[in-house]
Amino acid sequence: MSLSRDLIQRFQQIVGDEGVLYNPEELLVYECDGYVVEKKVPDVVLFPTCQQHVVDIVKTCNEFDVPFLPRGAGTSLAGGTLPVGGGVMITLTRMKQILEVNMRDRYAVVEPGLVNVHLTQHLAGSGYHYAPDPSSQGACTIGGNVATNSGGPHTLKYGVTVNHVLGVEAVLPDGSVVQLGGPVEGSPGYDLTGLFVGSEGTFGIATRVYVRITRDPVAYRTMLGVFETVHDATQAISNIVGAGIVPAALEMMDQGIVEALEAAFHFGFPLDAGAVLLIEVDGLEVAVNEEAQRIVNLCEQSGAREVRKANTAEERQLLWKCRKQAFGAIGRLSPSYCTQDGVVPRTKLPEILEFISESGKRHDIRIVNVFHAGDGNIHPILLFDERDKEQIERVLKSSDEILAKCLELGGSVTGEHGIGVEKIDFMSKLFEPDDLAVMADVRKAFNPMGRCSPQKMLPTAGACGMEHIEKDHPGRRAAM
Amino acid sequence: MEELICESSLVIGTWSLVLDQTMAETATPVGSDIEYGRFLDCVHCGLCTSACPTYLETGNENDSPRGRIYLMRGVVDGRLELNDTVKRHLDLCLDCRSCETACPSGVQYGRLIEPFRVGIQQRDAAAGHDVTRSWFHRFILYGVFPYASRMRWALLPARAMQKLGLQSLFESLGLYKLLPGKLQRMQALLPKLPPVARPLPRTLPAIGEKRARVALFTGCVADAMFGPTNWATARVLQANGCEVVIPENQACCGAIHYHSGAGDPALDFAKQNASAFPIDDVDAVIINVAGCGSMLKDYGHVADELNVTDPAELESLKKFAAKVKDVSEFLVELGPKPPTGSIPLKATYHDACHLVHAQQVRSQPRQLLELVPGLELVPLKESDICCGAAGSYNLTEPEMAARLGDRKIANIESTGARTVITGNAGCSLQLQAKLKEAGHDIWVAHPMDILDLSYRNEQPPV
Numbered sequence: 001m002s003l004s005r006d007l008i009q010r011f012q013q014i015v016g017d018e019g020v021l022y023n024p025e026e027l028l029v030y031e032c033d034g035y036v037v038e039k040k041v042p043d044v045v046l047f048p049t050c051q052q053h054v055v056d057i058v059k060t061c062n063e064f065d066v067p068f069l070p071r072g073a074g075t076s077l078a079g080g081t082l083p084v085g086g087g088v089m090i091t092l093t094r095m096k097q098i099l100e101v102n103m104r105d106r107y108a109v110v111e112p113g114l115v116n117v118h119l120t121q122h123l124a125g126s127g128y129h130y131a132p133d134p135s136s137q138g139a140c141t142i143g144g145n146v147a148t149n150s151g152g153p154h155t156l157k158y159g160v161t162v163n164h165v166l167g168v169e170a171v172l173p174d175g176s177v178v179q180l181g182g183p184v185e186g187s188p189g190y191d192l193t194g195l196f197v198g199s200e201g202t203f204g205i206a207t208r209v210y211v212r213i214t215r216d217p218v219a220y221r222t223m224l225g226v227f228e229t230v231h232d233a234t235q236a237i238s239n240i241v242g243a244g245i246v247p248a249a250l251e252m253m254d255q256g257i258v259e260a261l262e263a264a265f266h267f268g269f270p271l272d273a274g275a276v277l278l279i280e281v282d283g284l285e286v287a288v289n290e291e292a293q294r295i296v297n298l299c300e301q302s303g304a305r306e307v308r309k310a311n312t313a314e315e316r317q318l319l320w321k322c323r324k325q326a327f328g329a330i331g332r333l334s335p336s337y338c339t340q341d342g343v344v345p346r347t348k349l350p351e352i353l354e355f356i357s358e359s360g361k362r363h364d365i366r367i368v369n370v371f372h373a374g375d376g377n378i379h380p381i382l383l384f385d386e387r388d389k390e391q392i393e394r395v396l397k398s399s400d401e402i403l404a405k406c407l408e409l410g411g412s413v414t415g416e417h418g419i420g421v422e423k424i425d426f427m428s429k430l431f432e433p434d435d436l437a438v439m440a441d442v443r444k445a446f447n448p449m450g451r452c453s454p455q456k457m458l459p460t461a462g463a464c465g466m467e468h469i470e471k472d473h474p475g476r477r478a479a480m
Numbered sequence: 481m482e483e484l485i486c487e488s489s490l491v492i493g494t495w496s497l498v499l500d501q502t503m504a505e506t507a508t509p510v511g512s513d514i515e516y517g518r519f520l521d522c523v524h525c526g527l528c529t530s531a532c533p534t535y536l537e538t539g540n541e542n543d544s545p546r547g548r549i550y551l552m553r554g555v556v557d558g559r560l561e562l563n564d565t566v567k568r569h570l571d572l573c574l575d576c577r578s579c580e581t582a583c584p585s586g587v588q589y590g591r592l593i594e595p596f597r598v599g600i601q602q603r604d605a606a607a608g609h610d611v612t613r614s615w616f617h618r619f620i621l622y623g624v625f626p627y628a629s630r631m632r633w634a635l636l637p638a639r640a641m642q643k644l645g646l647q648s649l650f651e652s653l654g655l656y657k658l659l660p661g662k663l664q665r666m667q668a669l670l671p672k673l674p675p676v677a678r679p680l681p682r683t684l685p686a687i688g689e690k691r692a693r694v695a696l697f698t699g700c701v702a703d704a705m706f707g708p709t710n711w712a713t714a715r716v717l718q719a720n721g722c723e724v725v726i727p728e729n730q731a732c733c734g735a736i737h738y739h740s741g742a743g744d745p746a747l748d749f750a751k752q753n754a755s756a757f758p759i760d761d762v763d764a765v766i767i768n769v770a771g772c773g774s775m776l777k778d779y780g781h782v783a784d785e786l787n788v789t790d791p792a793e794l795e796s797l798k799k800f801a802a803k804v805k806d807v808s809e810f811l812v813e814l815g816p817k818p819p820t821g822s823i824p825l826k827a828t829y830h831d832a833c834h835l836v837h838a839q840q841v842r843s844q845p846r847q848l849l850e851l852v853p854g855l856e857l858v859p860l861k862e863s864d865i866c867c868g869a870a871g872s873y874n875l876t877e878p879e880m881a882a883r884l885g886d887r888k889i890a891n892i893e894s895t896g897a898r899t900v901i902t903g904n905a906g907c908s909l910q911l912q913a914k915l916k917e918a919g920h921d922i923w924v925a926h927p928m929d930i931l932d933l934s935y936r937n938e939q940p941p942v
Contacts, residue, residue: 021540025566028554029547036524047539074541075526093539113539115530121861138582139530328584331521386520 003043014056021045033074033081042089049094051207059175069453070205072141078420084455107183112143112206131158131214135324149198151416153249156374162197169208173452201453203446217282221292222310225277225299233275234349236302237373251278256368261322264329326370334383344411346376356380363394377415419457510599511556519553521587531582533866542569545579574870576833601741677707684724691721692763700732712932713768719935729756735775743786750779754800764805770904774838776804808844821937822854828897831864832904845927852934861891869910885914899923
């Protein structure tokens with residue numbers, strides 16, 4: 001598709017020359033996001049700075065019958081911002097204001113292009129923060145978090161994005177503006193906010209988000225449980241959660257990851273341990289000590305070799321830095337890697353991890369694990385050398401096998417990265433045709449012409465015009 | 481239900497298929513000699529984007545580190561022509577290396593953009609459009625800045641005018657507008673010049689028990705404009721038991737040349753410095769200017785980049801680089817003697833990019849300042865986002881430099897501090913100019929200025 005000169009001029013009238021990219025060399029960087037397996041260059045990239053711009057752009061797209069989609073920081077790991085079939089990319093990075101912070105009513109109103117961590121930084125010192133903390137929080141936008149219903153380590157206790165979005169003001173695919181929900185909780189009618197969050201841009205474009213702000217915990221305890229085997233570690237996870245304790249975070253790292261992290265950060269991780277658990281509890285000072293002790297006991301009962309405590313704020317920070325930058329450290333193990341994102345019921349963790357290990361052996365691929373253990377969200381990382389085509393095939397086979405096993409165990413093929421274009425083929429395996437039909441009907445209500453974020457989330461016919469560049473080439477993918 | 485049928489008849493392509501044959505004008509695109517693996521280190525996660533000052537301002541992926549790596553790789557792969565549009569986005573890079581701090585994958589962004597710039601400059605030179613041959617580069621950037629003595633001479637008229645109060649008269653009459661744009665900006669950047677400092681002697685003795693012998697790198701622009709800070713640095717080192725030697729034949733670090741793509745002169749300076757310093761007889765080479773420090777520490781890499789093959793030369797450059805330490809980094813390692821004089825100031829600290837990102841020196845200056853009695857150090861929002869100075873960027877890219885400068889001043893204003901402390905000459909000039917423009921009477925000091933006052937039990941000038 002190539003857009004007419006006339007249309008480009010219309011866009012320039014809306015957002016000014018500064019807000020329009022149409023030179024091929026400036027469009028190239030927009031051909032993919034954090035998911036680099038598939039690529040498609042948009043026909044034009046626009047930078048609106050206010051809601052009215054978005055409305056005018058969307059109406060113009062309808063008038064000229066061209067597809068459009070929103071994009072934030074482009075950190076999606078599933079191709080959520082891939083412009084399938086080309087068209088107009090509406091980049092919201094210039095709409096990044098914090099419009100209101102209401103401490104007493106505990107909400108903030110922000111524009112979609114605001115970087116997640118900038119909200120928490122803005123609130124620093126006030127005793128509040130924005131709870132959802134995906135590992136990409138330093139770069140990803142609130143709008144993108146809304147689209148994918150992002151998670152993060154601390155969502156185990158605090159919930160995912162949908163639990164923190166009180167309302168959304170959005171431009172629907174026909175250009176009308178609606179407000180779903182708002183600062184006041186518990187409005188009657190359908191929970192359209194809940195429907196909108198996680199719709200991956202297929203229901204419209206959020207231009208204003210009402211988010212909940214959360215009180216900072218008074219105290220926290222951060223621990224490192226050291227286990228001989230992965231099996232013991234997963235047993236401890238089940239036991240902790242089974243005992244009714246809700247840690248703020250509960251993360252597992254296996255031997256391979258620990259080895260890479262130790263090389264990168266010199267924390268003093270035990271290199272001979274089969275797995276370590278990073279466990280954090282928070283709350284009132286009197287409560288955290290007792291809870292921490294219970295966790296220590298449960299870990300020991302599950303066969304922990306030892307449970308270390310982070311004694312200082314610096315130690316805690318370093319532990320979290322290790323966890324959040326784990327993927328970067330993988331570069332020390334292998335030239336390329338592919339991260340998967342799957343979910344299983346917590347009690348099935350030992351089973352899936354065993355399966356992953358077997359799958360790795362079967363295909364002669366080294367696989368290491370670091371993941372949000374508390375909610376059963378696994379991230380096996382398959383290591384390979386992208387110059388070896390045959391190895392890449394084995395990686396893809398093993399990946400598919402692992403995801404299929406997640407489904408078999410009653411889980412899902414994505415915990416937090418979303419469906420995007422990457423996992424679209426799995427939707428028909430995950431859902432019955434009737435389930436998908438209901439989803440398609442709901443989408444039709446919001447997006448009857450299908451111009452907004454076409455060919456995302458739900459498998460559809462006629463996905464033409466998309467180039468599966470390097471489809472046989474998983475590339476190196478960072479995650480979370 | 482028909483539309484729910486999976487469609488997988490997708491076109492398969494590769495990077496090379498997209499190659500437009502007409503673009504492949506030359507056999508080897510710019511950047512081809514950069515080790516390709518360095519491009520592959522980038523996993524395209526995007527975590528660098530919000531750490532990039534230019535991306536924060538424009539929100540355009542082309543102005544982000546990930547985007548620029550993509551552009552450079554596109555050129556190397558033959559997918560993109562290196563035209564003015566592409567070059568524009570690469571030129572806008574401050575080379576502040578903030579992205580390297582943010583990157584979890586360890587991408588060496590500086591090792592991509594710097595050789596790529598050298599490549600652009602070589603290509604332009606071959607085509608007869610050598611920017612480094614422009615009057616500004618030849619006479620000012622390369623002709624005056626790198627030479628402390630010439631810089632001192634060049635500043636004489638300005639010094640005289642400031643003394644006679646002619647500067648404000650010229651300003652009010654608009655006479656500066658008669659100067660070419662870049663000189664106007666240089667004039668505007670000029671701080672209130674300190675009196676010409678006595679040159680430092682060749683050696684200064686340690687005070688008290690001798691704990692180390694160090695060589696001081698005094699710089700070129702900095703030496704001429706920040707003489708008092710060099711003295712302060714030397715005195716702080718003395719107070720900490722260091723014998724300080726100041727080698728006579730030292731030269732400019734070469735950063736101005738290297739960062740604008742002029743590799744050969746940069747290498748000449750590097751070699752001169754490596755031979756000027758008695759490297760085996762000192763514990764460290766001390767530098768108090770972040771920009772020069774990161775260049776000096778990079779001599780080994782630069783030599784590799786510029787294909788130095790002589791093993792002895794390579795060895796001496798690497799040996800020199802290994803001994804370079806920022807003064808705050810060195811003092812914290814040595815164990816600073818606590819100063820005792822009270823400095824009752826409310827101050828904030830701005831992280832110079834080439835200290836915090838390029839050298840990863842973040843906590844040391846703060847640790848030293850916390851030792852100063854009476855000094856109240858308040859945190860600065862976005863302290864590690866570039867102020868827009870970026871070497872000579874504020875002269876070559878005035879618009880973006882001004883935007884980033886305004887952003888920095890707004891953040892400084894909100895702290896309520898009356899003093900800004902920073903460890904880099906370029907930042908200091910930029911901050912002084914922007915603060916003056918905004919009508920603020922805020923003192924811009926180097927950490928060593930503050931420590932020196934405290935060791936000598938003297939009071940600050942404000």
